[in-house]
Amino acid sequence: MERSLERFEYVPRAEKTVRITLAPSEAPGEPIHGELFSNFLENLGASFHGGVLSQLLANPTMAEHNLPQDQRDLLNAYGRTMEQIHKLNDEERSELVNWRPRKLSTGFGSFIFDDEADDLVPLPWRIRPRGRGRGGEPGRVGPAVFLECDGDKVVLSQGIVPPIHREERYQGYVWLRAIGEGKIKVEFRKRDAVGEDDLGSPLAECQLQWPSAQWTKQKFSLAIPASSLKPFEPIDFCVTITGTGKVWIDRVILEPEDSIDGFDPDVIGLLRKLAPPILRWPGGNFASGYHFWHGIGDLDLRQTVPNPAWGGIDTNFLGTDEFIKLCRLIGSKPLICVNQGNGTAHEAAAWVEYCNGSPDTYWGRKRAENGHPEPYGVEYWEVGNEIYGPWQVGHCGAEENARRYKEWSAEMRRVDPSIKLIATGSFSDFLDREHSWNGDLRWNESLLRHGGPNLECISLHALPENHRGFPAGHTNRDIFKDLLAHVWRWERHDLPELFLQAEELRPGEDIGLAIDEWGILGAAHLPEVGNAAGAIYGALLLNMVIRLKERVRMASPNGLFHAGCLRKFGPVLYWDPQVEVLHRYSRFAGGKLWRVRCEAPSYDAPRNFTAQAVSGVPIVDAIAVQQPNGDLEIVLVNKDPEEPQSVVIESPTFGGSLQVVSAEVLSGDETLMNTPLAPNRVKFEPLKEAVQISGPSLQLEIEPSSVTCLVLRGV
Template sequence: MRKVTIKTKGAQKEMNPLIFGHFVEFMRDCIDEGMWSQLLKNRGFDKRKDIPAGVVDGNPNVAEGWVRTGCKNAFEITLDAKESIARDGYAQHIVCYNDYDGYVGIAQENLVLEQKEYDGYIWLKAREETRVLLLIRDGQGRELFSREFSAETNWKKYSFAFCPDRACREAVFEIRLPGEGEIWLDGASLMPSDRRAGIWREVYEHIEALKPPVIRYPGGCFADCYHFADGIGAIDERPYRRNRHWGGYTDNSFGTDEFLALCEKLGCEPMICINFGSGTPQEAANWVEYCNGSADTAYGKMRAQNGHPEPYHVKYWDLGNEIFGEWEIGHSSSEDYSRRYMEFYRQMKEKDDTIVFMVCGGEGDCRSQDWNRMVKQVIGDHMDVLCLHMYALKSMEGKRFRNEDIYYAVAGSVKKYEEILQESWHVMNDGTEKQKLLAVTEYNLGTIIDSYREQTLEAAIFNAGMLNMFLRNAEKLLLCNYSDLVNGWPGGCIVSRDGHAFGTASYYALKLYAESDLGTILEIETDSPVYDTEEQIGNIEPLSAVPVVDAAAGINSAGEQIYFVVNRSLEEEAEICLPHMDCQEDGSSLAEVTTLYAPKTSDMNSWEEQNIYPQVTTLALPDRKVCLKPHSVNRIRILKKQEM
């Protein structure tokens, strides 16, 4: 058993809760499907089917994700760009020339429905007043719901609500033209009625439990191909756009107002990453005005017309994401970035001179400070915060390593990141009058996409170490964002599917810290054994003198001391000797110890089994010593005398 002593140094720092922040991006199923509770795909009929050469049974005149239904009637189905209610989109056009007691329609299949309330609508228009039938059936064709509408000659939204009498995983949503006529369909919607700010209820509850103080949006790499005007205004009139960075499409249902409404409901600060890569300074300034301008400005008036008369007062604005990287849209040198940044700065500041300007820093996984020095030289005091991204491991370049060696490199890489953080701080604040803060706007284990290593206990141990590092350096940091909040890539701390959700090991580690209600950070000294690593693994070079036990500490609003302790050892327990604390009459202390542990660091939670979750014990500590499991994350709360 390893013995470790923790000593308080007397100094205290003010707690900064923004270091427990999060990040969402239009990447895969992070926002669409993962968060936003829309059941229908391509609900505006705006994406045509891609029919490969030689395929004869595809129908390019039926929108992607939909199928033609019906029999007997003579009909024609087309996609009509002239009649679409969405910008740059299509309406689904259906004509029945001859009714032979049949019908023609379109349907979306394989929807997952539960026995609860749903609401939805469909936009309809007809050449002349025409009957239209909406049907929802289970996978065996049995009716769950039906409603008949009389389509009129102008576009009109027809709403409905229902509760199926049974759950099914292969439901069919069908719109039929049951007789002769000509209609156009657009903007269909089907969502659960128990959603929260448009988010799946269960997913929202998981987010809420994390107490996110700040959320970054809409990217990430996606930010540098996103045009905010696509995501404002009437939701069914927004365009369907290709995701130029990650692939796929988004219908822009979750735009600026929806994101800010979610932040308001959660009580957290929004952080917006502007389109620096393919956007313009004017576009960025317009976005600032839309969010923060008064209702008598051009874009403030637009916001008011969209339902929010008062300004949102968004403080934090991130100017460019990973512009240093060749993978990024708008990639440039540090000098070119810095000079172009000044154009954005001037126009955005004219719209609101109170916002916090956050600058793209150099690659946070690299020790070089060349990018940051150029940013400081060119931009100078026309910035407030330098942003870094920190992803341990990333890839292993095809070389095989022992799992034990990978684990110790990953867990120990926090030491490397702490050194990079401190060096970045010194570079940005050397010889300057205006203090510049740092932000770690993305961090996580970050292995090869789809490895799912990011969901293991190993990842939670790394991320808990990062949180300890943030606490130790809180005076240097404005905020930090865990990447990602939901799905996206396997690093999402919340896993969501069909409206259900579970937390990964990192989710529970993040929650352990965020719910602790810290008000003050204690400066501590940890006397721990150390270890070295010998090989370069991914982007983690050989490390020396990595503490086996890593710790941070604080005091909560109730005046209780809280210690966060990570035991990195794979096999050995750690005996922690804590500083002096509140005692009972017999001299012993009482502590609540919450632990994240599993037999193996490769263990992870899944839909079938929740292997890693907080386990709470209350211990008497007559000699101020606590024994911690190997490879574990721990929170030790010293109970005040009145709780004993």
């Protein structure tokens, strides 16, 4: 902990000018490790369908939707908005620049166009004419849709927004069977029909063979004519039958031809730029009810199941093999979080064997049969997620968590002794009994005492909430400053106490820390993970973990596609301001940390629901990293939402050759966010006023609520 104090020495001062003094570290230590800039992917909201996967159809397996009514209502409302966007002029679109969809239940992306679920049609499919079919029929591996044709035309359709900005050709397949006689085809049609049972204008079609009474898989391809659609314009994908037959449809897959092994090319391209060193999966809360064997083997034999954590459905289209493929595509190391909720130690060990076992082991042979004879060699494994919380499947108390970790870790290490393990810790030990989830404030202590010989790293989630426990009369900006103080409280009080406890109970064992979910949670109209406030909190959190880099083994935000994250609305890929900060900080991997002395005013923050009170919080935080090429990068964070700060930066290494290579700032109202129609309004931009160089010092003014990044050369 002494290293953190040396790396950021804070001296309170009443004078308004902030004075920063920089110096190379006398004991440089190891470079900053990239694992601090990792990420996290969970089956939540539009993370899988409508996110990383290229599959365009929601609920392709015709399953029960498992959605509460309010979620259905929002999906329909967002669909009505999407239906109109391509029809709007610039002035009308400008009225929607602040609109963006909320995070929703899983399996349906961010919107749907049709909802006939009350007529027993699987969401979001529809059948025309109405009443000529139904869902819930026995299918091949799950439910099927039944269509009946009586000498006329019957259509099963779903509205989609194809990514025509990059691809006009599409391909897929359908599982179906039939009796009687007829014709069948798949089509793209515009959604310009007038009457209730009318069909839209045709765009493309592909004839299929009328199937037998046995289930058959038929492939198809479709091409949208060039310039036939406007940006954002939705179309219908249709399965159309004519004749006098009956057809059962089990599942339909539709992808753009430029799909990269089942993943969205736009997403893969951006993830390769972000390059998270570690990618955590499958949860999150989802992990506590996930059984890995549901997501392995032939994709067409995997069953769709309810998502036990978030509502909606899990098609199991992104299982272990697909996750490993994704990690390899983007250059990330996988971190798998095993089910410590309703799972077992035997199941966790089996998962390790599936990933790392040789082909002559039971689960290693299963992996080989699934087309992957070489072991994956997954190094990082986490045992459970937030199992202290009543929101978790199989939640438990402190002693039981320690017992489970001891048992799970032993079974997993018996399969592969080389794996690195992370245990489930709890931030609520830092609170008082009234606010602690585990009540007795002994969660981490129990783990340290009774977690067994395989305990080496403890996870904590830095997830302050923005809507509970603040003093009456607190404004948004008061809440903003209090939330930012959460990081200072952790760095100067809570984490030192945890490290001291670990050293007392496990002397010489060097217990590490994984902050594998971080970000401000809560109401979207307040400072939170998805707006500018989330980016500023993220910079402070990353400053902290960099200063604690010897103890913090990895860190990741909460998460890649559901909070402070990448977002997709139909074909539009955009991202929250926090992603800008994380990407900027990822450049520090391999750099050398300099010492910072900061003289600045301070403020006090009262207790709230997720943090104790803390006093003497510096209004400005700073970090300085020297890159291998010699450039010095400095980040200044202004926590004051109202006042700019005048800053002087000095260093004995600054001389006559000093130059400012770049000076950029991310700033703005704390609740400002990027949206589908204003995707780039919160980002790093050049400083409005130049940085002044005067001898061995720099002078600049940093904006309120801001993250300012400087690159200096000639230091």
